[in-house]
Structure formats: structure tokens, C-alpha cells
Amino acid sequence: MVDLQGQYSKISNEIDEAVLSTIRSASFINGPSVVSFKKSLEDFLSVEHVIPCANGTDALQIALMALELKPGDEIIVPSFTYVATVEVISLLGLIPVMADVDEHTFNLTASNILPLITNNTKAVVPVHLYGQSADMEPILEIAKEHNLFVIEDNAQAVGATYRFSNGIEMKTGTMGHIGTTSFFPSKNLGCFGDGGALMTRDSFLASKIQMIANHGQIKKYHHEVTGVNSRLDTIQAAVLDIKLKYLGEYIASRNTMASFYDDAFSGMQELEVPLRASYSDHVFHQYTLKVKNGQRDNLKAYLGDLGIPTMVYYPIPLYMQNAFKKYVPLGFRLSITEELCQSVLSLPIHTEGNYDEMRYISDSVKGFFKNKLLNE
Ligand SMILES: Cc1ncc(COP(=O)(O)O)c(C=O)c1O
Numbered sequence: 001m002v003d004l005q006g007q008y009s010k011i012s013n014e015i016d017e018a019v020l021s022t023i024r025s026a027s028f029i030n031g032p033s034v035v036s037f038k039k040s041l042e043d044f045l046s047v048e049h050v051i052p053c054a055n056g057t058d059a060l061q062i063a064l065m066a067l068e069l070k071p072g073d074e075i076i077v078p079s080f081t082y083v084a085t086v087e088v089i090s091l092l093g094l095i096p097v098m099a100d101v102d103e104h105t106f107n108l109t110a111s112n113i114l115p116l117i118t119n120n121t122k123a124v125v126p127v128h129l130y131g132q133s134a135d136m137e138p139i140l141e142i143a144k145e146h147n148l149f150v151i152e153d154n155a156q157a158v159g160a161t162y163r164f165s166n167g168i169e170m171k172t173g174t175m176g177h178i179g180t181t182s183f184f185p186s187k188n189l190g191c192f193g194d195g196g197a198l199m200t201r202d203s204f205l206a207s208k209i210q211m212i213a214n215h216g217q218i219k220k221y222h223h224e225v226t227g228v229n230s231r232l233d234t235i236q237a238a239v240l241d242i243k244l245k246y247l248g249e250y251i252a253s254r255n256t257m258a259s260f261y262d263d264a265f266s267g268m269q270e271l272e273v274p275l276r277a278s279y280s281d282h283v284f285h286q287y288t289l290k291v292k293n294g295q296r297d298n299l300k301a302y303l304g305d306l307g308i309p310t311m312v313y314y315p316i317p318l319y320m321q322n323a324f325k326k327y328v329p330l331g332f333r334l335s336i337t338e339e340l341c342q343s344v345l346s347l348p349i350h351t352e353g354n355y356d357e358m359r360y361i362s363d364s365v366k367g368f369f370k371n372k373l374l375n376e
Pocket of ligand 1 (some may be wrong): 057082194
């Protein structure tokens with residue numbers, strides 16, 4: 001699905017030097033690269049505060065802790081997302097209220113959120129799925145109206161830009177009260193292990209986040225609140241500080257691959273290519289097709305036989321998972337989520353795509369439908 005070796009080989013001199021110099025300095029925890037990367041990411045995102053942490057799941061948990069949400073508070077989340085978003089809500093004794101998503105953008109919308117707001121609703125967590133921003137302006141408006149916190153789960157969309165109706169542009173992850181992200185290796189900005197970060201414009205929240213991520217202490221051995229231990233290793237920060245310089249190029253390469261696929265599949269009735277929303281650019285963490293007429297699994301198997309990896313993000317709605325069934329009434333269904341779980345298929349997309357590879361993949365997808373027609 002990705003070519004991390006190819007990506008590394010192009011910048012190996014820079015990366016090797018940065019990693020070796022961290023090893024030589026033995027400054028493995030909170031070393032200079034952590035400070036430097038934090039500053040670089042703040043500049044890149046035009047946000048006042050970035051607080052690095054150990055992974056994207058911790059970032060979500062720390063965000064909820066920093067907002068002092070109490071057990072029983074309801075948090076509205078999309079039901080079509082990675083487990084982490086709902087998992088941390090459950091872990092903290094909060095109630096995940098699962099909302100359906102838009103059938104074309106795969107994202108949470110204001111109209112999905114609105115009917116779910118109760119007196120107990122305290123926050124909403126839009127996830128910028130597959131690399132494209134949720135439509136944030138209406139979400140921010142209803143959040144303001146109903147006094148809700150907004151936590152943007154930006155694990156899949158680092159570098160994407162949202163355009164407000166007045167023309168103002170902001171990076172995803174910097175529009176809500178807190179944004180979170182992941183630097184898992186296959187993410188658009190990935191390190192060589194686990195990593196994550198929180199973003200906020202609010203200095204008070206930033207110090208609270210920093211304190212919670214560091215055992216709830218501001219001063220060593222003075223613990224103000226119950227915290228966690230969640231740090232970005234210096235080696236990972238050194239890698240990220242270099243890779244951030246290339247993020248623009250990486251996004252452009254992903255878009256080249258996406259446009260190639262779009263052209264190759266244009267006019268095909270059997271597929272729906274990813275919608276590009278007018279309010280957001282797309283950084284294509286995933287290139288996700290909707291495969292019609294129940295053919296998704298057959299297409300996946302066919303491509304697999306030809307050596308083409310594909311993935312289904314996500315095959316089962318979160319409310320059907322044993323861990324989270326308790327949050328919904330018996331027989332609870334969300335029609336779009338269920339349709340997407342049956343129809344989505346992500347093709348390989350990464351920074352090192354070459355035209356032969358793209359042609360082979362797209363010709364194989366088309367070949368599947370041609371063969372099917374011939375056999376009917
Ligand atoms: C939408 C979303 N949120 C959160 C996470 C969690 O990030 P991490 O794996 O770094 O904990 C991921 C990672 O896949 C994700 O895709």
C-alpha cells in the first residue's frame with residue numbers, strides 16, 4: 001500500500017545523519033530535535049502550540065483529559081472511523097454517541113451531529129478521513145451555538161487545508177479547540193515507529209496538555225493532576241523534522257497518483273472515485289473507491305491474485321464491535337456507515353508511485369469489470 005523503503009532511500013543521508021547524531025548525543029528523551037520539530041510543525045500549520053506525544057491515540061486521550069470531560073458526558077463521533085477515536089472516549093468513562101457520515105466525503109457533517117445533541121453533549125470529534133477535511137465551518141457554528149468542544153482527529157490529514165466561506169484558509173487540526181494527529185509510519189507525515197501530537201491555539205489548554213502528557217506535573221515531582229507518560233522520542237522527532245520539509249512534495253506525489261486513478265476510472269459506472277470537496281484540498285492518505293453492486297470483495301480478491309494489495313478501511317461499524325455495542329440500543333443501524341463498510345476499497349497510494357505501477361493497478365481494476373461482463 002505504501003513504499004516507505006523507496007521514500008527513505010531518497011533522503012537516507014539526511015535521516016541517517018540526524019538519527020546518528022541523536023544516538024551520539026544520547027539525548028533520547030526531550031532532546032533538541034523534539035523542540036525543533038515542535039517549532040517546525042507550529043510554523044507549517046500556522047498554529048500557536050504543538051505538543052508532541054507518543055502516538056495519535058494518546059493525543060486523543062490527552063485532549064479529552066485536558067478538556068476536563070466527566071464520566072457520563074456525551075461525545076459525538078463518526079461511526080465510520082478508526083477505533084482509536086471511540087476507544088479513548090470509552091476508556092475515560094465518557095459516552096461515545098455514534099453519528100452517521102456523508103456518503104460521498106465519508107466525513108461527519110453538521111447535519112449528522114445536530115439531531116444527536118442533548119444536554120449531556122460536551123464535545124464533537126470530526127475525523128478528517130482519508131486526507132480530506134470535514135466541512136468544518138458549519139460544525140464549528142453548531143459547536144459554538146451549543147457550547148461544545150471540538151477536537152479534530154487529524155491523524156489522516158496532516159497538511160490538508162480547509163477554506164472558510166469568507167476565503168480564510170486554515171490547516172486541518174487547527175480549527176477546533178484541540179487537534180490531534182498521528183505519525184504512524186504509513187501516515188502522510190510518518191516517523192520510524194510511533195509518534196503523535198496535539199495542536200491548539202489556546203495557551204491555557206496548551207500548558208494543560210503539556211502537563212497531562214508529562215505525568216500531570218509542571219515542576220518535577222509536583223503532580224497537579226493525574227496525567228500520563230506520553231512523549232515523542234528524540235530519534236522520531238529528528239526523523240519527522242526532516243520529513244516535514246518534504247511533506248509538500250509528498251502530498252503532491254500522492255495527488256499525482258490520485259489524479260491518474262481518477263482519469264483511469266472516469267466514466268466507469270461500477271465505481272465511485274473519491275469526491276474532492278470544494279472547501280478542502282485532499283492530501284490522499286488513502287485513495288478510496290466505492291465499489292458498487294456488491295462487487296468490492298470480488299474485486300479485492302481479483303487484485304490480490306494479481307499481486308496488488310488493497311485495504312478495507314473500515315469493514316465493521318464501530319457500534320457493531322463487541323467493545324462498543326453497549327453504547328447503542330439493540331438493532332441500532334446507520335445506513336451510510338453500513339453501506340460504506342460494504343463498498344469501500346483503498347488502492348495503493350504513496351509518495352513513490354511510478355506510471356507503470358499506476359497503469360498496472362488501474363488496468364487491473366478495469367480488467368476485473370471487463371472479465372465480469374464477458375462472463376455474464
Ligand atoms: C483517524 C485515526 N485516529 C487515530 C489514530 C491513532 O493513531 P496511532 O496509531 O498513532 O495511535 C489513527 C491511526 O491509524 C487514525 O487513523
